[in-house]
Amino acid sequence: MSDARVESVVRTITEGCIENEKYFGDLDSVVGDGDFGFSLARGFEKVLEQWDSFDRSDTGTFLQKVAVVMSGRIGGTSGPIWGTAFLRAAGQVKGKQEIAGDDVVAMLRAAIEGIKARGGADLGEKTLLDALAPMTETIERELAAGSAPADIAKAAAVSARDAAEATRPMQARRGRASYTGERSIGSLDPGAVAVAVLAERVADSW
Amino acid sequence: MKKFVNDPLNFVPEMLKGIALANPDTLRYVPEYNLIMRADAPSPDKVSIIQGSGSGHEPAHVMVVGKGMLDGACPGDVFAAPPMEYVLETAKLLASDKGVLLLVNNYTGDKMAFEMAAELAEAEGLNVRTLFINDDVAVKDSTWTVGRRGVAGNFFVMKAVGAAAEAGASLEELVRIGEKVNSVTRTMGIALTPCTPPAKGSPLFELADDEMEVGVGIHGEPGRRRAKLVSADEIVDELLGAVVPDLPYSSGDSVALMINGLGGTPISELYLLYGLAHEKLAAQGITVGRSYVGEYCTSLDMAGASLTLVQLDDEITELLLAPAEIANRVF
DSSP states (O other), rough: OOHHHHHHHHHHHHHHHHHHHHHHHHHHHHHHHHHHHHHHHHHHHHHTTTGGOOSSHHHHHHHHHHHHHHHHHHTTHHHHHHHHHHHHHHHHHTTTTTTHHHHHHHHHHHHHHHHHHHHHOEEETTHHHHHHHHHHHHHHHHHHHOHHHHHHHHHHHHHHHHHHHHTTTTTSTTTTGGGGGGGGGGGHHHHHHHHHHHHHHHHHHO | OOOSSSSSSHHHHHHHHHHHHOOOOEEEEEGGEEEETTTTOOOOTOOOEEEEEEEEEETTTGGGEEETSEEHHHHHHEESOOHHHHHHHHHHOOTTTTTEEEEEEEEEEHHHHHHHHHHHHHHOOOOOOEEEEOOTTTTTTTTSSSOOOOTTTHHHHHHHHHHHHHTTTTTTHHHHHHHHHHHTTTEEEEESOOOOTTTTTOHHHHOTEEEEEEOTTTTTOOOEEEOOOOOOHHHHHHHHHHHTTTOOOOOOOOEEEEEEEEEEEEEHHHHHHHHHHHHHHTTTOOOOEEEEESSOOOOBBEEEEEEEEEEEHHHHHHHOOOOOOETTTOO
């Protein structure tokens, strides 16, 4: 069986991306091409459609199926980027059923490395990594301090939101937004905001 | 711009159906994944070669599926990378014991879709290698871009690895050959008009009657500069001036010279350009060993042309000479 808590988080992300289609798209049309909300929503709609039929023999398998279905049919770069994140996270928990706190950190770290490799991006380049990496560090810190899971989720959400806000003065170096150069300064990165929005939903539903 | 089209959303599937119906003995169309494949593929004795990209560049790549060339092509919609799942399923359908080689023109969307598909295919036990083609000298590489684009020079990579695969080369050998051909191939294009995607129905960009776009990409992306239209002689000088010093190609070299039409330029003009380029190369001591004139990688109906040079050696020459049987053969 796959881990029930992981499934619940994936479900929250899925619904969050579908419900925020317009908001994410509007964020992206400031400096990007406006298809971010659309791409994510179409990808996660497929996940929702096939939710009951996913192979749940273990958590890694479940996450891999989500990755393939989510990224399989959407164009642009969001599919491969988000799909890779799920795929690499899946690789960390292959064959595992129950997921512990340090597994979560390992999954997030693998997802971050996967996004870096797939997109050729690094921290500080105004991408979703700029929210994902600080959030992961917060989770690791809270785990070490022995915080309760619900509190860790709350701290993660706060950290992701702060980090997303901190993308405002950054200049985009990757993706379509990078073509606008300095004009990207002053706007929030849609990917980083999406991470914050989703982390907040996860914390609220804990 | 007038087009032969029904529902623009069905433009690619309807084209693919036509290709398959016209070649019932040699090609198979798999509508589910936009896939055109050799009817006799995969073969356990041969590496399967797959190329994918957006549509709109025909004959690349769906019309160069055949013996001695590609085993399959998985196009996306017009000018859009194929969805990752199409690439993955194409690789699985064409899986061979000798392996699968994915050829990709270096564009962000294509690169990501193919890399992720390759990762998943490997996880499912397939032996997959991916080769990127980036022959376009118009793009100045920088830290912040994905790098040079793959354009008409991809023909030479497909032809060389296709011939080698037919002769039984291993996957590692094909990667070596493909990388070698890519490393000695350079291209630059000039557009005289924009192109019109069927779903858009209007030109993708504006270009005045007396202007040309120098260094244009195969989707009409901007090149090095926009300039006043000049004579064919001066255009060939500009193209050779960009391509020759880039490798560089030098006196004593034998090259393949390709003048590729971008879709809306008559073949008469392409031969005119070819003649000029051939003589100008000869004047620099560069001999044309193989010549290619026609449409190899287009940008829908764009008027324009690109010039490609490949530095030849015995191995590449032999692979280019080997026979190939494709739907798009010219008599």
